[in-house]
Amino acid sequence: MRVPSGVPGVDFGIEAVRGSFPEELEISPLRHPIDATVRLPGSKSITNRALLVAALAEGTSRIENPLFSDDPFWLMQALVKLGFEVRVSEEGAVEVSGRGGRIPAPSADLFVGNAGTVARFLPPALALGTGPYRVDGTPRMRERPVAELVEALRALGARVDCEGGRFPIVVRGGTLRGGAELAVPGERSSQFLSGLLISAPCLPCGLTLRPAGNLVSRPYVDITVQVMRAFGAAVEEDPTRTAFRVAPTTYQPTTYHVEPDASAASYFLAAAALTGGRIRIPGLGRSSPQGDVAFADVLRRMGCRVDISKNHMSVQGPRRLRGVEADMNAISDTMMTLAAIAPFASTPTLIKNVAHTRLQETDRLSAVAAELSRLGIQVYETHDSLRIIPGKIRPAAIRTYGDHRIAMAFALVGLRVRGVRIVDPGCVTKTLPGYFELLGGLGRGG
Template identity: 50%
Template sequence: MAIPGSKSLTNRALVAAGLSRGRSTLTGVLDADDTRAMLAGLEALGVGIVRSRDATTVTVEGVAGNPPVTDARIDARLSGTTARFLAPVLARVPGTSHLDGLPPFRRRPMGPSIAALRSLGLTVIEHGATDHLPITVTGGPVAGGEVEVAGEVSSQFLSGLLLAGPAFPSGLTVRVSTPLVSVPYVEMTVEVLRWFGAELTRPDAATFVVAGGGTRAADVVIEPDASAASYLLAAAAITGGRIRVPGLTAASHQGDAGFAAVLGRMGAEVVVDEHGTEVRGTGSLRGIDVDLGAMSDTAQTLAAVAVFAEGPTRITGIGFIRAKETDRIEAVATELSRLGIDAREERDGLLIHPGRPSPGVVATYDDHRMAMSFALLGLVVPGIAIADPGCVAKTFPSYFEVLEQLRR
């Protein structure tokens, strides 16, 4: 089963290419709402973008760290990576910049990005709630400097600063002031920066030093999205089927690629090699205790699998996902409970007891991952309906068509 390209890699590579010198070509790009928001944001910064007819190949003409605009207006829509990756780039824009998103995103935190911009000497005005979009930024361009960033809400704030780092002539030193969540995503950011020739060192575990002077163009192939693949791998595990995802190999840069191993612990047969990842359902799954802090976007997927396991499943290490598109811990517990499943919120996770879901309509809370994970229940029991199924367009527009292929 072919899976769309990784959103996380796509949006990181787009930013790195947009700030580099020269022309980059990205293939295997994800075409979804989040990546379209990033492409539009980069165009608003003066980056040249040419998309292939199927939108999976993108040619990027970089701005060499100097956006040629004086009044940038960026609409991040519902995309956290767009807002949090492009906010630091506004420090390189002369004149006035505006950054906003759709109303649901205005409820999501932007404080660490705003604080970093201010510490670099820029003036940031919030036009709504404190530490939230929309914002106006003035005072650029700045040459670089040192900033601190909190790490406990999302690693995207740190990744945004690192991606912008080479664009500052004097470079950027970033110190993480609180425990960092989702570390694999930061490791992915560092790897992407190195594809484009960035120089980055870590004098200690909490400090990142990004050299200035810019980066060079690169041609990049985007691997399949491991978060998207998790739903299909889970489908095989709970139905006793088999699925293989080519390109999601043992060398994957994505932390969520580790989800297959979690299914293996539960009793599925798993093969991960240099060609891809394969999961085969065995007809028997067991509940486990698992820390998903390093692959938190798969927590809702695992919650759906846990419903069909023998024995309870406890998911830990994911307290920070309460600040995602919705409070994902509360949403999962609420919707499973409405379907008759014993699911309980815990301080940093969930405890789920298995059972047979009753028919019902699942609320999705403007969260694409709620829709995709709870749809899996309908592969096993009848009567599961998903409210606002169109929200999957954020990262996997063809999800329900792909799921229907599996049903056949």
């Protein structure tokens, strides 16, 4: 694995961190219901958006409480290779010196691992420079779609070389056409739209973007708009929520505080639900733009007591969960969390409208179905859904497919069942390197 490097103040020991994990990790069941407060690091989704917007701003921005994990590391390394000054302060904030929409390096070879946000957000920004800029990733990233983004960039006047609609891609800038209106397909990923939105203020006449078809994971686009506005961008959404009009402007440097990661919070909220205990998550509540805070409402329907204030949330688990039917399209990163606790419910659970998860870090629908079956659970898989039948769980070694969310979700099963082992637990470094320490701390009161 290639290791990010070159950012002052950061120890980029990703390889060393992964190497500190065993090949297989057995989860210790909890002896009693949990009662803990969990303080989570910053959101990956927000961190990566703020890093790139800061690089496009005019001047130095400070990003507080960022997430330090594989994906932001790949983005920070890419920014350094592109000629931006990026440093990490002693307090753990990231300072990025932007160039007002200009890309300093005339060319660069950029490796982005398996970071979907980095791979889809960078190309529109690279089109603002000269090039060539080559973007590549892991073998799995080479299987993930990018054709829709490539076509949109070509429509704006960028020159993009791409074979078969897959990475690697080579971006060369040019005279980009501002003031255009583009329809951006969103059935496979919302990241195409977000990437174009982030760079749109830097175009000479702005840009109007219309999501085409069913836009998956819509809340992530809302996060994009929120971060853009925090740096001074003018983004208008029409009343029908079918178009985004972005005015030409220069992003302004700012100090931006990244709130805790709502996707990561889902595992700890689910742990409370699973054990009949209580979890409190400070810094995350109704004011959050992150769609995954809605996972708490799924737990409410399963019988949990949920309390959410502006910047705080807590979940108290019931004596026994009940199954639910849940459309997880908008919050699909928590689909695996629900699937992992569904076998413990009193009735079946139906997870639906998540076909796009087959195109993520792994084919998540098939992977979840396979691992539930490995645990002895009956599951019915369609092209976009899973129906999970509660039953007796047998010990098993869970394959993770290199997918951090598979590892983190299925570790929850081990809180109730002895003999559950996670293969390749080090894959959690993608978004939450300290996950297993946090999970182990639940038995000690957080």
